[in-house]
Every structure is written in structure tokens, then in C-alpha cells.
Amino acid sequence: MNPTPNDYRLRAIELDDMLPEVFVNESIPHSEVWMTHLRFDRGRHYLIEAPSGGGKSSLMAYIFGNRCDYRGTLRFNNRDARELHTDNWQQLRRRHLAYLPQDLDLFPELTAIENIRLKNDLTGHVPEERIDEWLNRLGIASRRDTPAGRMSIGQQQRLAIIRALCMPFDFILLDEPVSHLDSTNNRIAAEIIAEEATRQGAGVISTSVGNPLLLHSAINVRL
Amino acid sequence: MDLVFKLLRKNTSPTRLAGFLVSNLIGLAIIGAGLQFYLDARSIWQREDSFLKSDYLAINKIIDASHTLGGASAEFSQAEIADLRNQPWVKRVGAFSRAAFGVHAAVALDGAPGAGGRSMSTAMFFEAVPEGFLDVADGSFTWQEGDTDVPLIISKDYLALYNFGFANSAGLPKLSESLISGIPLRLDLISEDGSRRERLTGHVAGYSNRFNTILVPENFLRRMNETLGSGGTEPAPSRLIVDVSSPGDTAIARYLKEKGWEVAGDKSAASATYMLKVVSGIVMAIGSVITVLSVLILLLSMSLLMEKNRRQLHSLLMLGYKIRTVARPYWRITAIMSLAAGALAFVAVVLLRLYYLQPLRGMGGAPSGLWGTAGLLLLLTVIVILLNCVSITRRVRGAWR
Numbered sequence: 001m002n003p004t005p006n007d008y009r010l011r012a013i014e015l016d017d018m019l020p021e022v023f024v025n026e027s028i029p030h031s032e033v034w035m036t037h038l039r040f041d042r043g044r045h046y047l048i049e050a051p052s053g054g055g056k057s058s059l060m061a062y063i064f065g066n067r068c069d070y071r072g073t074l075r076f077n078n079r080d081a082r083e084l085h086t087d088n089w090q091q092l093r094r095r096h097l098a099y100l101p102q103d104l105d106l107f108p109e110l111t112a113i114e115n116i117r118l119k120n121d122l123t124g125h126v127p128e129e130r131i132d133e134w135l136n137r138l139g140i141a142s143r144r145d146t147p148a149g150r151m152s153i154g155q156q157q158r159l160a161i162i163r164a165l166c167m168p169f170d171f172i173l174l175d176e177p178v179s180h181l182d183s184t185n186n187r188i189a190a191e192i193i194a195e196e197a198t199r200q201g202a203g204v205i206s207t208s209v210g211n212p213l214l215l216h217s218a219i220n221v222r223l
Numbered sequence: 224m225d226l227v228f229k230l231l232r233k234n235t236s237p238t239r240l241a242g243f244l245v246s247n248l249i250g251l252a253i254i255g256a257g258l259q260f261y262l263d264a265r266s267i268w269q270r271e272d273s274f275l276k277s278d279y280l281a282i283n284k285i286i287d288a289s290h291t292l293g294g295a296s297a298e299f300s301q302a303e304i305a306d307l308r309n310q311p312w313v314k315r316v317g318a319f320s321r322a323a324f325g326v327h328a329a330v331a332l333d334g335a336p337g338a339g340g341r342s343m344s345t346a347m348f349f350e351a352v353p354e355g356f357l358d359v360a361d362g363s364f365t366w367q368e369g370d371t372d373v374p375l376i377i378s379k380d381y382l383a384l385y386n387f388g389f390a391n392s393a394g395l396p397k398l399s400e401s402l403i404s405g406i407p408l409r410l411d412l413i414s415e416d417g418s419r420r421e422r423l424t425g426h427v428a429g430y431s432n433r434f435n436t437i438l439v440p441e442n443f444l445r446r447m448n449e450t451l452g453s454g455g456t457e458p459a460p461s462r463l464i465v466d467v468s469s470p471g472d473t474a475i476a477r478y479l480k481e482k483g484w485e486v487a488g489d490k491s492a493a494s495a496t497y498m499l500k501v502v503s504g505i506v507m508a509i510g511s512v513i514t515v516l517s518v519l520i521l522l523l524s525m526s527l528l529m530e531k532n533r534r535q536l537h538s539l540l541m542l543g544y545k546i547r548t549v550a551r552p553y554w555r556i557t558a559i560m561s562l563a564a565g566a567l568a569f570v571a572v573v574l575l576r577l578y579y580l581q582p583l584r585g586m587g588g589a590p591s592g593l594w595g596t597a598g599l600l601l602l603l604t605v606i607v608i609l610l611n612c613v614s615i616t617r618r619v620r621g622a623w624r
Contacts (some may be wrong), residue, residue: 059295066541066624086546086623093543094429119542167543171434 010096010170011077013040013063013203016071020058029110029176032222035072040203042170045215046193048207050223052114056207058100059223060175064099065089065204094123098169098202102176104160108149114158120166134162137188154180161189165196172197174206178213190214227539231552234531239524240556244564246517247607249570251600253510256575259596261503263576265496267588279356279486281306281319281434282479283462298459300424303482312472317353318460319436320444323452325616327411330426347410350436351444352464363428366443374428376438382430404429414451421451435487436462438464438492462487518607521560525553529618536622550612550619557611565604572596 015038033048034055040046050056061067062074065084074081076092084092093099094143106115112135120126135141138158141150148159157180164172172193178186190213197204206213207223227521284297299307299318308316329344357364357376364374386397398406412421446456467475471551479485529536539549573593580590 064541086620090540090545092541093541095543099541101541105541107535107538109233110226110230114226118230118539121226122543189555 008096009042010092011042012075013171013205014073014075014167015128016073016075016077017060017064018074020069021057021069023055024071034174034223038221039208040171040205042203044200045197045204045218046206046221047212047218048205048221048223049212050207050209051137052209054223056209056223057175060099060101060173060205060207063171063173064097065092095168095171098164098167098172098176099207100160100164100172102179104156106148106156106160106163109147111145111147112151113144115159116163116166117162124165125168126166131162131166134165134192137192138162138185152187154182157181158185158189161193165193168202171203171205174204174213176208176211179208179211181211183214186211187214225552227544227548228552229551230535230539231532232556234528235556236524236528239520239527243517243521243524244567246513246520246568248571249563249577250510250512250514250517251565251603252571253513254507254573254598254603255450255510255568255572255600257503257506257510257574258539258599259572259593260506260579261499262595263579263583264499264588266591267495267583267586280465280467281462282484283487285485296450298461299463300459301421304463309380309464310314310478312467312469312474313465314468315356315466317356317464317466319350319352319462319464320448320460321458321596322349322444323411323448323458324415325413327413329409329411330406331409335536340345347437349439349444349447351439351441354441356464356466357438364440366430366440371408371423373423373425373439375408375425376429376431376434377427378435378437379430379432380435400430408489412447412451415453419451421447450588451595474549482593514603514607518610521557521607521611525557525611525615526618529553529615529622533574533622536619540623542621546616546619546623550616553615553619554608554612557615558608561604561607561611565600569593569597569600572600 015033015036017035017037019034023034031054032038048056048059058067058070062081065081068082076084107118110118115132116131120131132141135144139160140151140158140182142157143155143159148156151159157177161174161177164174174193177193178189181189193213194202194215196202203214204218206215206218269501278474284299300318307313313554326347326349327344328347329342331342364376366373381402382403390397406426407426408425410421410423410425412423414420471481536549548608576590583590
């Protein structure tokens, strides 16, 4: 993967005997993620349900290369994630792995559209009209030039979903993407995410603690 | 406008950057001024004795009552020469050889010598130093078998004695160096017992501040010693010429003092050049300290700025921005600040230089160009920029996880 050719595809993400370091000395209930084998395939949708504190944000951060405090092995197309260098990760983040963190990680000082452009200018992936369409469908078109810091948390969540979609990806990681959305907006967000994932043939991995993203035909995984 | 730049220039402190600019400017200006002054002022002392490198010293014994009253020898023994040759600061030692015959020189002040006009004559002596110690590139200081004209190098002091002492009191015209060089001298070489004579002409080929003597080419002196000398062994030398590695070396002064010897001629050039080096060195060292401190200010203020913007840095890396893209705004700030400081320091040196250029030229100095200083300032600026860029890149990497 150094450097990856343009036709590189991340086909599968595999977890083998993975366990967050903090759980090592604790007895954990049966899990379909930790201390077992789990494989995420490109093109399929996964919903990870977990109680709070089950380590789902940790799992997302491990896959996104943001943290590495785990035991076991994480593999991308059979390559150990621990072997990747900063440059490899940065390339994954531009071309293969989209991510919506739970804390959204928006720039409060930039306007909604600037937050989106900061990502889309980097990847040049999504045409301006489609961004406008998404803003309209999610009902935040009127907040286009409002600094993100002055938007409500629900609006920020919708903005962050749009930003996460502004790149080519093989997988999109969504950490509690609709925790602050009503069911209408949940459904719209799910539609947009599913459309874009289908367009790209990508996999969706979404977590929740009880308010799941309303994806159709998703595989449920219990953490 | 570049969104990354817009994000990352937040929290930049104009005061801190101005602090760096001013202190770096002062530091670099002091270094530059020190170097430039050294390069310019050096020429005052270096122009002398162009045919003699400043690394040569002429050494003789100090004459005191014991020499005058007989007993102590003013000549250097073979053992003394060998000891000198073994000093670590000595590269080469040559002996002055002396004429074993008398010399009588006459100058016609109007008309040819001996043609009845007014003339001035004096008893004289010749000495020679080994070939290789004199560096007269144009070949004007050579003599070949059969030549009847002999080139001489005389002490500048002799001309000064004549011009300011004798000519004044005797009502004779003052003579310039170039004029003297054009006047032929009639030389009568007479053997000790007066039985053999040679008549030749001579001309002054150069002047020396370093040798209080009259030098002729070595092969000429040897030939005449054979012709006119008493045939005895060559007398021991009373003066030595020494090629030293560094004329400012204190070990030389210590050694000479211990032996009771002294350096002949103009000692001020070597010591003045040495002092100039020391003073310039001190000035440049002070400038360096200020520069180092100013660079620390820049490094610290960039670190502080990046620490304050750590969240933004981290978020940009989360979006997939390359390390170098994120580091670039900070590279840009440091490069602009450093280049501005370097350029302003150069301007400051040029302006400072105006204060001493006129008096320097008055003292006969030939100011050197500005290239050396410009090069040094550019080099220092580039080093500062590279240092900062490395530190910035490391900090961006630190914000990755």
C-alpha cells in the first residue's frame, strides 16, 4: 500500500482476537467483536449495537488509525494495520475510509460550507450541486454560512454526515451518527448514506446505543 | 482563501513574531557587521609588503651592552637555529646571508653619477634571504650571471629618514617611492682588503616594512661573496627569516622573550591583524548569542502557536490532510519572518558600513565587497528556516494521534 495505485480497493477489514487494553483484566460478557474473528466486507452494511462503555468508539478509532491501544490483530486486505505508516493512514483517510466521529470534530470557527469544503477541496470528490442537495434534504441549507459552532448539535450532526461523505471510500465508519436526530432526519440521513455507499460499492459500519441508523438489510453485530 | 491557512493562522501572535523579527535582525546585523568590518579593515594592514606574506617574521637578537662590549654573540648558532626549527609553530627557517665585502653607493641628484653634478654617496651593506621567502611574481627581483644591474629591496624607513629628516635639513628634494625606483644607483663593491672591485648599477625594486635591511637576490650575493670575499667560511647569520603558521600565536612571543630575541621591522601589522580578528570574533560571538536566543524565541512561539492549534491540527489530519500540507502554513510564517530578518540585517550592515567607509579609505584601506557578508547572512537564515521546519514537522506529527 505504499503508495497505493488508484484502483486499490479496501475489500475487507478483519479483526482477530482484538481487545482494548482497558478490558484486558476485566471479565467481559460474550461479544461478537472482541476476542473472536470478525470480518467486514466491502458493499455490506453493519450495525454495531452496544451498551455505553462497550468500546464501540474505541473500535472505530482503531479502524481509523486514531488509536492503537488494543491486543490482537486488525487487518486491511490481510495487511496488519500496525505496519501502516502515517502516510498510509493519511491516504486511507483520503481515499478509502470515511469516518464520522462521535464528537463530530467540526471546526466551530468555520461556516457549515467551509467545513464541508475543507474536506471536499482535499478529495475533489463531490460536485457542488450534490452538496447543496444534501444540505436541502437534511434541512440545513439555511445554515450554509453559519459558523458550525453556532449551530444546534442536531444540525452539526447532519453537517458532519455530509462532510464524511465528501470523499471516495470503500468503508464509511459512523459512530452514533443519528444520536441527536429525530426519526425523520434519521431516515433521510440513512437514505443519503445508503445512496452514496451504493454508488461507490462501499461498506457501512455504524454504531449505536439504542437509536440505530435506519439502514435496510443491515447485519447486526453485538458488541 | 486557503481554508487550511485560515484555520491555522488563528492564535498567531504579532507581538511574539515581531519580537523574533527584531531580535533576529539585531543578532544577524551584529554578526554581519562584525564580519564585514573584519573583511574591510583587514585591508589596511594587508596591503603592505605585497611581496612578503604576513606569515614571515624576521628575527634577530636584542643588542644589549654585552654585545657592544664584546663577548656575547649576536649571531645565531647552529644549535639555536635547530631549536627554533623544532618549534611547533615554525614551518620553515631561512638565514639572512651577509655580504663579505664593502658596498659604496652613489646617486646623482642632477645628471648621471660621476658626471660632475651634485651627487650623494654612502657606504652600504647587502643582505639576502633564501629564494622562496620572497614572493615577487613579476620577476623584477632577479639577477642572472652577467647582469650589471642589481635589483634592491630597501626598508621603507630609509626613505622616510631621507624625506622627512635629511632632505628637509639639507634642502634636497623629496622623493617618492616610484621616483626612487627610476633612479639608477652606482654601486662600488670593494673587497675587504681593497684589492678587488666591481662596479655595477642598481635600482630599487621594492620597499619593505618588515626588513630593516637592503636585500639583493641571493644568487647575486653568493656570486659576489665568491668573487670579493676573503674565501673564508660563510659567517653565522645574525638574522633569521621564519615562516610561521600563525603570526598571532602567543607561543611565538613567549619563545622569543625567553630567548632574548625580537621580531624585526613592523610588528604592528601582525598584531593589529590579530587584534582585529579577536575583536571581530568577540563582536560576532555576541551577535551569535543574540541570534541563537532569537531563534529560540521563534521556535518557542511556533511551538506555543501549534500547541494552541493542536485541535485544529489533529482534526485536519483526521480529514486526511498530509503532514506537509498541514505544516506548510507554519513553514511559510517562519520562512517569511527569517528572510525578512536576514534581508533587513543586510540592509543594516550596508548602512552601518557607510559610517566607516570614508575614514577607512582615508587610512588606505581597500574595502572588500559585500558578498561574504551576504553569503553568511543567507546561510544563517537558511539554517534558521530549516531548523524551524524540522521542529514544525515534528510537532505536526505529534498531533497525529
